[in-house]
Amino acid sequence: MAGMGRAKADGPLKLAVPRGALLGETLDALDAVGIDTSEARGESRSLIFPGQSITLVTMRPSDVPTYVEAGAADVGITGKDVLLEQHDRVVYELLDLGFGRCRMVLAGRVGDERLGEAQRRLGMMRIATKYPRIAERHFERTGRQVEVIEVKGSVELAPLIGLADGIVDLVATGRTLEENDLEVREEILECTARFVANRVAHKLRAREVDGLTAKLRESLGK
Amino acid sequence: MIHPIPPGTRDVLPDEMRELRRLHLALIGVFEGRGYGEVATPAIEYDEVLAQGDGRTADSAYRFFDSSGDLLALRSDMTIPIARLVATRFAGAEMPLRLCYLANAFRAVRPQRGQMREFAQAGVELIGAPAPQGTAEVIEVLAAALDAASLDRAVIGLGDADLYRQLLAEFGVENEARESLLGRLAAHDLVGLEAELSELPGVSDQQVATCIALSQLRGGKEVLDEARSLGGAAVERATARMGETLEELEARGVSERVQIDLGLLRDLGYYSGAILEVYDPALGHVLGGGGRYDGLMKRFGLDLPAAGFALYMERVHVAQIKEESRAGGSP
Numbered sequence: 001m002a003g004m005g006r007a008k009a010d011g012p013l014k015l016a017v018p019r020g021a022l023l024g025e026t027l028d029a030l031d032a033v034g035i036d037t038s039e040a041r042g043e044s045r046s047l048i049f050p051g052q053s054i055t056l057v058t059m060r061p062s063d064v065p066t067y068v069e070a071g072a073a074d075v076g077i078t079g080k081d082v083l084l085e086q087h088d089r090v091v092y093e094l095l096d097l098g099f100g101r102c103r104m105v106l107a108g109r110v111g112d113e114r115l116g117e118a119q120r121r122l123g124m125m126r127i128a129t130k131y132p133r134i135a136e137r138h139f140e141r142t143g144r145q146v147e148v149i150e151v152k153g154s155v156e157l158a159p160l161i162g163l164a165d166g167i168v169d170l171v172a173t174g175r176t177l178e179e180n181d182l183e184v185r186e187e188i189l190e191c192t193a194r195f196v197a198n199r200v201a202h203k204l205r206a207r208e209v210d211g212l213t214a215k216l217r218e219s220l221g222k
Numbered sequence: 223m224i225h226p227i228p229p230g231t232r233d234v235l236p237d238e239m240r241e242l243r244r245l246h247l248a249l250i251g252v253f254e255g256r257g258y259g260e261v262a263t264p265a266i267e268y269d270e271v272l273a274q275g276d277g278r279t280a281d282s283a284y285r286f287f288d289s290s291g292d293l294l295a296l297r298s299d300m301t302i303p304i305a306r307l308v309a310t311r312f313a314g315a316e317m318p319l320r321l322c323y324l325a326n327a328f329r330a331v332r333p334q335r336g337q338m339r340e341f342a343q344a345g346v347e348l349i350g351a352p353a354p355q356g357t358a359e360v361i362e363v364l365a366a367a368l369d370a371a372s373l374d375r376a377v378i379g380l381g382d383a384d385l386y387r388q389l390l391a392e393f394g395v396e397n398e399a400r401e402s403l404l405g406r407l408a409a410h411d412l413v414g415l416e417a418e419l420s421e422l423p424g425v426s427d428q429q430v431a432t433c434i435a436l437s438q439l440r441g442g443k444e445v446l447d448e449a450r451s452l453g454g455a456a457v458e459r460a461t462a463r464m465g466e467t468l469e470e471l472e473a474r475g476v477s478e479r480v481q482i483d484l485g486l487l488r489d490l491g492y493y494s495g496a497i498l499e500v501y502d503p504a505l506g507h508v509l510g511g512g513g514r515y516d517g518l519m520k521r522f523g524l525d526l527p528a529a530g531f532a533l534y535m536e537r538v539h540v541a542q543i544k545e546e547s548r549a550g551g552s553p
Contacts, residue, residue, distance in 0.1 A: 010503055010548070071506015088332055092410035194413060199508065200501045202410070203379055203481060206440050 013054050013201075013208050016068055016076030018061035021172070022193055025099040026077050030056075033215040053208075065089040065196070074201035075209060080191040081170055085131050092202050094213050095195035098220055104134060106186040107177055108166040109159050115185060118165045119144065128158030129168040138168070138188045156180040230331040230339030238539075242342075245539060246324055248370040249344045253322035256363050258346045261321050263303040265328075269295040274521050275302035276491045283330030283339075296328040301492070301515065301530060304347045309522035317350025317526065324535075338536065345512065345532035349519065352527040353463065357496045357514055358470030360529045364498065364512070365476040371538055373545060376502040376509065378479050379440070381486025382464055383493040383513060388456035389436070393429050395422060407437060408487040437485035443468060445482050460484075467496055492518045498531055504544035509537050 017026055017040065027037040039049040040056050049056040057073055062085070064078035069089045076091075079100055083093065106127070108115045118125045125146045129135045132150045139146045149164055151157075156176060158164040168188065171177060177184065195216055197209050227233070234242065250260060269285055272295050282295035297303050300323050312319055324344045331337040344367075348360050361378060368376045386407050390400045399422060406415040412434060419430045432452045439445045446461045446468075464482060471477040488497050488511055497513035512531025519526040 069506070090409075093413050094410075096413045198506050199410070200503070200506050203440060203483065203499075203501050204377060204503050210438065 011055070012051060013075060013205060013212070014073045015054050015056055016064045016073035016078070017056050017058045018064055018076075018078050018193075019058050020061055022061060022077065022079060022100045023058075026193065029077075029097060029099065029216065029219065032219040033212070054212075062086070065091050068196055068198050071198045071200055073198070074205060075195065075197045075212065077193055077195055079170075080189075080194055081131065081134070083194060083196070084134050084189075084191075087133070090199055091196040092199060093194050093196050094202075094209075095216055095220075097193040097195055097216065100193040101190065102170050102172040103184075103190050104131065104168065104188040105171050105184045106138075106166055106168050106188060107159075107171075107182045108185050110181050110183045114159075114165045125166060126164040127166055127168055128155050128164035130155055131168055131170075134188065135168040156182060228339065230337060232338070241542075242535065242539060245371060245535065245542070246344065249367050249533070250322065250324060252366045252370045253344075253346055253363065256320070256366070258320040258322035258348075258363070261304065261307065261323055262325065263297070263300070263307055263323075265296055265326065266294050267297060267303060267306070269293040271306055272297065272302055275305055275518060276521075282328070284328055298329050299327050300325050300343060300345060300532065301347065301518070304530075305518050305522050305528070308347075308349050308526075309519065309524045312349075313524055318356065319349040320346065321349070322346040342535035343510075343532040344535055345510070345530055347528060347530040349528045350526045351529070352516075353495055353514060353529075354466040354470045356527060356529050357467045358474060358476075360512065360531055361467075361471060361480065361498065362474050362476050364500070364510075364531050364533075365479045367533065368479070368500070371533075371542060373502050373509075373538070373541055375504070375545065376479070376500060376541070377481050379481050379483040379486050379499040379501065380464060380467065381483045381497045381499075381513075382460040382495060383487065383497045384495060385436070385456060385460040385484065386433075386487060388459065389433065389454060392454055392456050393422075393433075394424050395419075404487065405489075407485075408489045410437070410485065412437065440481055440483040440485060442482065443477075445484065449484050463495060488513070496529065500531075500533065502541040502545070504548060505537060505541045507537055508534075509541060510534055 027041060030037050035054055036051055040058060047058050061078045062082050064076040065083060065086045067073040068076040068091045081104060115125055123145060126149060127135055127146050128149045128151050130151060132148045135148050155167045155169050159166055160180060202209050282298050284296040286294055288294055304321055308319060326340050326342050328340050331339050346363055348356050351359060364378060386404055390403060403415060403418060406418060416430060416434055419425055419433060435452060436449060439449050446465055449457055449461050468477055471480055486497055486499060492515045493513045494516045495514040499511045500509040502509055510531060510533035514529045516527045519528050
C-alpha cells in the first residue's frame with residue numbers, strides 16, 4: 001500500500017486508560033473486544049501493562065488528552081468533560097463509548113436563593129468548579145456574568161462555607177449533592193466516555209486504530 | 223544573574239545550532255537544486271496587507287503601532303508575505319516562479335503546552351503552475367527534502383480542501399451550519415460531527431454515514447475507489463483531482479511516500495484543492511504542511527495558481543534525533 005510501506009509501527013499500540021470512576025467500564029469494554037486486561041485489574045502498582053498488540057497505560061482521566069496529543073499514547077479513553085475542559089488539545093474524537101454517563105450541572109444550596117439573589121443584587125454570581133472553562137463558556141453562552149473560582153478538591157464545600165454562591169460539577173447519581181444539602185439548578189451538558197486518537201497515529205497506524213474503533217463500535221452495538 | 227525571555231521563545235546554543243545549520247543547508251540545497259531561489263521578507267509587515275491574504279491566518283498574535291501610528295504585525299507564516307512579494311516584484315515575470323525560504327514566523331501560544339511563539343520554517347512556493355503537475359512537483363520537492371533530512375519513514379498525507387465544502391453543499395448544508403461542520407471535520411471530532419449533521423433538516427442517515435466514512439478513508443490508491451463507491455458529484459470531482467495528482471506522482475516515482483487521506487482538512491482558510499501534511503512515526507506532532515492556494519494570489523491582484531509547503535524546522539530536528547536513537551546510534 002502506498003504511503004504505508006515506509007511507516008513501520010514502533011511496537012504495540014499504546015492505549016491510555018483512565019483510572020478512577022471510568023476504569024471498571026473501560027476495562028470491561030476492552031475485555032469485550034478481546035484485549036487482555038487481567039494485569040491491569042490486579043493489585044499491581046504498575047502504570048504500564050504491556051500486551052501482545054496493545055499496551056495499556058493507566059493515568060488520571062484529565063491526563064489522557066495530554067499524553068494522546070503528544071503521541072506518548074497513540075489512543076486513549078477519557079470523559080467528554082475532560083475533552084471539553086481541555087478543548088484546545090488536538091486529539092481526534094473517534095467514538096462515543098456510551099458508558100460513564102453523567103451530567104455537568106449548576107447546583108446551589110437546597111432552598112437557598114443565593115444564586116438568584118447574587119445575580120439580581122450584585123449582577124454577578126460566584127461559582128466554584130473544577131471545570132472553569134466549561135463553566136465560563138456556559139455562563140457566557142447564556143449571557144450571565146459570573147466569577148469562576150477554580151478549586152481542586154471537594155467542590156461541594158465551597159457554597160457551604162461561603163466561598164461561592166453555587167458550583168458547576170459533574171454528577172452521576174446526585175448522592176454527593178444530596179448529602180451536602182445541594183440541589184441541581186441547571187443542566188449544562190451530558191458527558192460519556194470517548195475513544196480518542198493521536199493525529200499522527202490515526203494517519204500512520206490507520207489499520208490498527210480503525211480496527212480497534214470498529215471492534216469497540218461493534219461491541220457497543222452501534 | 224538570570225534574565226528571563228518570554229515563554230515560547232528560546233536561545234539556540236552552538237551544539238544545537240550546528241545540527242540545525244546542517245539541516246538548513248541540506249534543505250536549501252534541495253530547494254536550490256530544483257530551481258527554487260531563496261528569498262527573505264521582513265518579519266514585520268503592515269497588518270492590512272497581511273490581512274488581505276486571509277482574515278483568519280493573518281490575524282497575527284503580535285500587532286503593534288509604530289511611532290507614526292501605523293498598525294504593524296509579525297508574520298504568522300511565509301506564504302502570505304511571499305504572495306505579497308510576488309505580486310509586487312514579479313508581476314510581469316515569466317511563470318512558473320519557484321521560490322524558497324528559511325524564516326522565522328510567529329504565532330500565539332497557549333501556556334504550558336510547549337508551543338513556540340517564534341519558530342523556523344523552511345519551504346517552497348511554486349507560483350503559476352496549476353494542478354496536477356504543479357502539485358506533484360511540490361510533493362516531489364517535499365519528498366526530496368525529507369530524504370535530505372534522513373527522515374526515511376516520513377509520510378506525506380494528501381487530501382482535498384474542497385471536498386467537504388462541496389459535499390456539504392450537495393447535502394444542502396450552507397453558511398454557518400457548514401462552517402461549523404467543517405470545523406468539526408478539521409478537528410476530527412467525529413462524535414460531534416455525526417450528532418450535528420444528524421440534527422440538520424434534510425440530511426439523511428445515508429448522507430451522515432457517507433460523510434463519516436469518507437473522513438476515515440486513508441491509505442493507498444485503493445481508497446480513491448472506496449471513496450467513489452460512496453457516490454456523489456463532490457466525491458467524484460475530488461477523487462478525480464487526487465487521482466490525477468497521484469498519476470503524476472507515480473510518473474515521478476514519489477507516490478510511495480504519499481498517503482491518500484480523504485479525512486485531511488487543514489484549518490488555514492486559503493487552501494483550495496490539494497492539501498498536504500507531513501508525519502513521522504517517531505513524533506506525535508505534524509512536521510509540516512501545505513497544499514494549493516489557487517485563490518490567494520488573486521487577493522493580491524495577480525490571478526495565478528500556486529502551491530507550496532512549509533516544514534517546522536524544530537520538529538524536523540526532534541524527529542531526526544528520535545529516528546537516530548531508534549536506529550541505535552549516531553549517524
